[in-house]
Amino acid sequence: MTYQNNCTLPNELLEQIAEQGLDVIPKMIRILINAAMQLERQAYLGAVPYERTMERRDQANGFKPKTVATRMGQVTFDVPQVRHGNFYPQWVCNPYLAITLPEAKNHILWQS
Numbered sequence: 001m002t003y004q005n006n007c008t009l010p011n012e013l014l015e016q017i018a019e020q021g022l023d024v025i026p027k028m029i030r031i032l033i034n035a036a037m038q039l040e041r042q043a044y045l046g047a048v049p050y051e052r053t054m055e056r057r058d059q060a061n062g063f064k065p066k067t068v069a070t071r072m073g074q075v076t077f078d079v080p081q082v083r084h085g086n087f088y089p090q091w092v093c094n095p096y097l098a099i100t101l102p103e104a105k106n107h108i109l110w111q112s
Contacts, residue, residue, distance in 0.1 A: 026075050029070070029072070034077055037089040038080055040080075040090065041060060041080040041087060044082070045059070057085065058085045059083040060080065060083070061083040063078040063081060064079045065078060065079070
């Protein structure tokens with residue numbers, strides 16, 4: 001049986017893993033999640049960077065660092081900000097929506 005490579009990751013990423021081992025994975029996670037959050041902000045704004053449209057909802061307003069503890073170590077993400085809205089990427093847990101463990105257990109018990 002012939003091996004078929006169905007991997008869709010860019011060769012550059014695969015080469016980095018092959019050369020540097022698993023230590024490079026937190027860096028790759030950071031790059032991937034940062035890119036996804038930027039796309040999410042772009043969708044929220046309704047325009048690509050520097051585009052002026054009637055559908056635009058808000059303005060991009062830089063980034064804010066957020067460090068998250070993972071099993072691979074701490075990773076610092078660049079969380080995109082908007083000028084006037086309540087945008088917060090879904091990729092990073094919103095600290096204002098966090099619930100405590102007892103509240104979560106209560107919620108689960110009431111749903112059953």
